[in-house]
Amino acid sequence: MGQADLVLRPRTRSEVQAMVRATARMGLPLVAQGGATGLVGGATAQRGEVLLSLKRLNQxxxxxxxxxxxxxxxxxxxxxxxxxxxxxxxxxxxxxxxxxxxxxxxxxxxxxxxxxxxxxxxxxxxxxxxxxxxxxxxxxxxxxxxxxxxxxxxxxxxxxxxxxxxxxxxxxxxxxxxAPRSRMAAWVTLDSLAQALDLLCSARTVLGDALSGFEVMGEAAQTLIAPLPLPVAPWAVLLELSSPRDEAPVREDLVAWLGQMLERAWVREACVSHSLAQFQAFWALRESIPGAQTRAGGNLKHDISLPLRCIPQFVHECEAALAQHFPGARPVVFGHLGDGNLHYNIAPPEGQTLATFSAQEPLINRVIFDLVAKHQGSFSAEHGIGRLRAEELAHRGNSTGLALMHRIKRALDPQNRLNPGRVLLASRPDGP
Ligand SMILES: Cc1cc2nc3c(=O)[nH]c(=O)nc-3n(C[C@H](O)[C@H](O)[C@H](O)COP(=O)(O)OP(=O)(O)OC[C@H]3O[C@@H](n4cnc5c(N)ncnc54)[C@H](O)[C@@H]3O)c2cc1C
Missing domain, CATH: 3.30.465.10 (Uridine Diphospho-n-acetylenolpyruvylglucosamine Reductase; domain 3)
Known part of the structure; x- marks a missing residue:
């Protein structure tokens, strides 16, 4: 809810329309909010803003x-x-x-x-x-x-x-x-991110459409959520198969393929879930990383995407740059590798609080986002821009693209009342 002056909770679309019209007459800024789980501050109302919660509109x-x-x-x-x-x-x-x-x-x-x-x-x-x-x-x-x-x-x-x-x-x-008839997951450990990419390419070819998820977790991320199905390794992959076929042949294919990967020494160890409960337990581990980071004191978050082929080199260069400029800073890397999306988070050096470390956030962001740009990636993959990355977009966005976005915003919301200050900073000149 943030610091909203007023909270509106419509139950129907007509009520939403009435509230939007009423606040328009009064010239009040309106901030839409759903579950408030967004990670870039978009749905948090500031003083002087009206919060429009959509949660009752739930039929x-x-x-x-x-x-x-x-x-x-x-x-x-x-x-x-x-x-x-x-x-x-x-x-x-x-x-x-x-x-x-x-x-x-x-x-x-x-x-x-x-x-x-x-x-x-x-x-x-x-x-x-x-x-x-x-x-x-x-x-x-x-x-x-x-x-x-x-x-x-x-x-x-x-x-x-x-x-x-x-x-x-x-x-x-x-x-x-x-609904798929069979769903299973494999936990696989590896020595390098390059191997994880090889594994992804092979899985796509051999397992085809059945491959429905491919997550990666670095050593620091694994350590936060241990004990794990396999010992902590430089990298771990959680891959998911879901298929309209019966479970037995899908499992056979998966086990045979993993056997080849082990023979070729592309992976260190691998294990496959044997029940729905184990499948869910593997996923629960992966999904417990955000909470585990908070409990460990928190870190500076970066939700980035890169061309798949560039990811190992990016991670290598980024680690070296951080070690040089911010000694002791600890990258906690995990994410949706299959989509080229990494959560590249940086925990403070041992013994330092996040509050103290945060003073360096603009510099850390610059090191990371400059390298992302060098590899033709994006500084915002799936979490959005909100308030957190609005400055970044204003500075790093393509100028023609930004000018078009501002024109669209002015055409659809000429009073700049809907989520002002989110995504687009108001001060941008007209552009081309
Ligand atoms: C533990 C955790 C894990 C997450 N994992 C992922 C992930 O894997 N992938 C991912 O993409 N995100 C992830 N997120 C981020 C977040 O959950 C998503 O962005 C989610 O889609 C936000 O939904 P919400 O209803 O909470 O939106 P909110 O946080 O309420 O709002 C988000 C933005 O949408 C706007 N908005 C909300 N509802 C409306 C509406 N009805 N009309 C217009 N605008 C609206 C808000 O103004 C705000 O700008 C994660 C967050 C957490 C806490």
């Missing part, structure tokens, strides 16, 4: 078992949608560690990624349509759920990922898939 309007889609309101909790799909023997493919609290509206506003992007894509790829309340209180609805529809410009993609700066998402149609 599932339709679950279409023929068209394989669900039409749901923005405040639906992601895990509830997953459960509703599972009850019909279907899969809601979007999945992330915050799924017990984050909302569909927040997922779309941030174009959330998560653990299944490798197989299903991110929130944008899974969205078939939106319902949006515009800055002046009108409603644009595109909830037909059509898989093919080319009636003019794609407004849906404009709102997805706009982090509440262009309109308020009130409902969406999301793709579903048949």
């Amino acid at each position: 599932i309007r339709q679950l279409d078992t023929v068209g394989l889609s669900v039409t749901a309101e923005a405040g639906c909790i992601l895990a509830d949608l997953q459960r509703a799909a599972a009850e019909k023997n279907l899969l809601m493919p979007l999945s992330l560690a915050a799924e017990g609290s984050c909302t569909l509206g927040g997922n779309l506003a941030t174009n959330a990624g998560g653990t299944q992007v490798l197989r299903w894509g991110n929130a944008r790829d899974l969205c078939l349509g939106l319902e949006v309340v515009t800055a002046d209180g009108d409603c644009w609805s595109d909830l037909d759920g059509l898989r093919k529809d080319h009636r003019g410009l794609n407004l849906r993609d404009l709102f997805i990922g706009s982090e509440g700066t262009l309109g308020i998402i009130t409902a969406a149609v999301m793709k579903l898939a048949p």
Whole structure:
């Protein structure tokens, strides 16, 4: 909730429209909030701002078992949608560690990624349509759920990922898939990130579409969550298979492939989950890393993406640069390697508090983001820009792209009332 002067909690789309119109008449800035799990400060209201919580807008309007889609309101909790799909023997493919609290509206506003992007894509790829309340209180609805529809410009993609700066998402149609008949995970340890990439390439070729997740964890990240299924190693991979086939042949394929990887010495050790409980336990370990970091005193977070081929070299160069400029600083690296997305977090040197270490944050960010740029990567992969990275975007963003973004913002929200100060800094000149 932050320091909001007023909190509004609509139950219906019409109430959202009335509230947007009323605050427009008064010229009040409006901050949309779903589950408040965002990591870049986008949904936290400041003094003088009105918070618009979408959490009561939480009805599932339709679950279409023929068209394989669900039409749901923005405040639906992601895990509830997953459960509703599972009850019909279907899969809601979007999945992330915050799924017990984050909302569909927040997922779309941030174009959330998560653990299944490798197989299903991110929130944008899974969205078939939106319902949006515009800055002046009108409603644009595109909830037909059509898989093919080319009636003019794609407004849906404009709102997805706009982090509440262009309109308020009130409902969406999301793709579903048949529930997999078999799901299993393997925990694999390796000596290097280059080996992890080799393993990914081989898994994609041999295991094909069944490969639905490929996560990596560096030594420091593993140490935070030990005990593990295998001893801590320089790198560990958690890979997931999900398939419409029966479990036995999928398991046979996986075990045979891992056997080859061991023979070729591409991996140190490997083990495969033997039950649903063990599968969930492997994932629970991976998803416990964010909490474990907090309990260990916290760190400076960087959610970056890079071309896959550049990742080992980037990590090597970044470690060397940090050791040179910030002796003792400890990288805690993990993430969705299959998507080229690393959470490249930096813990303070032993004995130093995060508060003291944070004084160096701008310099640390510069070292990391300069190297990201050198390797044609992105300083914001899946967490968004919010307030935290708005300066970074203003300085590092492509100038023509930024000018276009400002024009779109002015066209859709001329009073700059929706999430002001998030994503785009207000002061930018008109540009070309
Ligand atoms: C432990 C943990 C793990 C996470 N893992 C991942 C991960 O793997 N992948 C990933 O992508 N993210 C991850 N996140 C980040 C976060 O969970 C996602 O960004 C999520 O999609 C945010 O949803 P929310 O409902 O909490 O949105 P909020 O935090 O409430 O809002 C996020 C942004 O969206 C805007 N917004 C919210 N609802 C609406 C709406 N209805 N209309 C318009 N704008 C709106 C807000 O104004 C804000 O700018 C993680 C977070 C945590 C705490």
